[in-house]
Amino acid sequence: MAAGTRHAATGELCVDRADPAICRAAIRSGAFTGQTAGLAPGFVQGNVIILPASYAGDFLRFAQANPKPCPLLAVGEPGDPMLPGLGADIDIRSDVPRYRVFRDGVAAAGEPTDIGDLWQDDFVTFVIGCSFSFEEALIQDGLEVRHVARGRNVPMYRSSIPLTSAGRFGGGMVVSMRPFRAADAIRAIQVTSRFPAVHGAPVHLGDPVEIGITDLAHADFGDDPIMEAGEIPVFWACGVTPQVAVEAAKPPIAIAHAPGHMLITDLRNARLAVI
């Protein structure tokens, strides 16, 4: 449904989908509730995790200790839904197309499009870099990013790659997978190495079993992969990892973006490149 909504909506919006502020306004108004891939090209999109202040200290240490899956782009002030460091007038209560609400570490049914009624005075917002930034760089380099080329969500998996625990947060890394032929995999490593703020270089390539993935054909999040003969699976740390850490920490409430439904910021992808 999300993908259909996205395509219909972007056609129907009749607004400048290249402008991040206009995209956010459409999201805030409820006119757009789909996945954000392809919106505001050139601008950084972020993974979102919102936690009560009593869990925020542990999560901050968790993110600091696990920068590959959890590269922090911004941390909000306790109780303040605005994120001035990421763009003009960003209100995290309304500016994400769809949210997931976790209670005691369990995702509740339904994906609300606004969390104004759930907001608490002690909520702290974390925004984490997203692979959309480096995917744009890969595509600009001439590589085919399969799921983008096919209009799908990236396949994501729970891996056995251990995370450094911090307080109640811990568990295994979530990884995203993109298939490439060998020469393109080498180039993809070079390109993504330039973007440490958005997961950077891959964490694994080749045999999925080595990182605890026994069924590559079936993704734990996102869409199942489409691979062609002679391609190698290449795995990157994924910003869905905090959602798995929330399953472990079991805070009374936590709110995240729905996978693929990201926060669109005013930061430019190009500014994240280290060279």
Place this chain on the structure above:
Amino acid sequence: MAAGTRHAATGELCVDRADPAICRAAIRSGAFTGQTAGLAPGFVQGNVIILPASYAGDFLRFAQANPKPCPLLAVGEPGDPMLPGLGADIDIRSDVPRYRVFRDGVAAAGEPTDIGDLWQDDFVTFVIGCSFSFEEALIQDGLEVRHVARGRNVPMYRSSIPLTSAGRFGGGMVVSMRPFRAADAIRAIQVTSRFPAVHGAPVHLGDPVEIGITDLAHADFGDDPIMEAGEIPVFWACGVTPQVAVEAAKPPIAIAHAPGHMLITDLRNARLAVI
């Protein structure tokens, strides 16, 4: 024999093997005729190919068109055996431990330690970057470079990766192979990408058959590989490629270094890093 000579000789030289000029003096005098791995650490070593001037123009275009296997560090003046751009008093007729002489594209028996008697007034010397430079960076990064750790020569293979032909020079790329576990392979790609002047990033990883190598266990040049379970073969373009191109071009005479017996220069490896 070469390896034994090297170890015995470096023990017997009783000179400062860290100093490139002293190493070259030992080589020029004939006191040292072994492989040069481990000599003058921190300094660039080079692959050597010497051709008659009538072939030099084609080869120069060949190298320019194939920079991964043939990254040129220096080109000598026709007839001049000195290479001032690479260090003090370098005489290419005597300063390589062992040479290979090709006649009509066929390597002659024997590996002379001096080519003063073969030198011609029309000879042009080409010095090409060598993987020793990036291997040093890999080891400094904490990676195990297997053949170095085991005191062996790197395994090299004739691949089916096509070269861009120039005049009479052409053929398939020679590649060197180093095995790594996946995470280390990714790091090795990052590290070697910084050294484009010495082959740079790998050209392939994974299935050897994809690049025409049907028997990975038996190297075409150097020593056979030692691989451990869970390791991926990673392939770099190799400076032995010009010797294969000479087989195709069939010049009446061509002189190269014997594999592993490199020219030691006064250039520093660190200066080859692009960032």
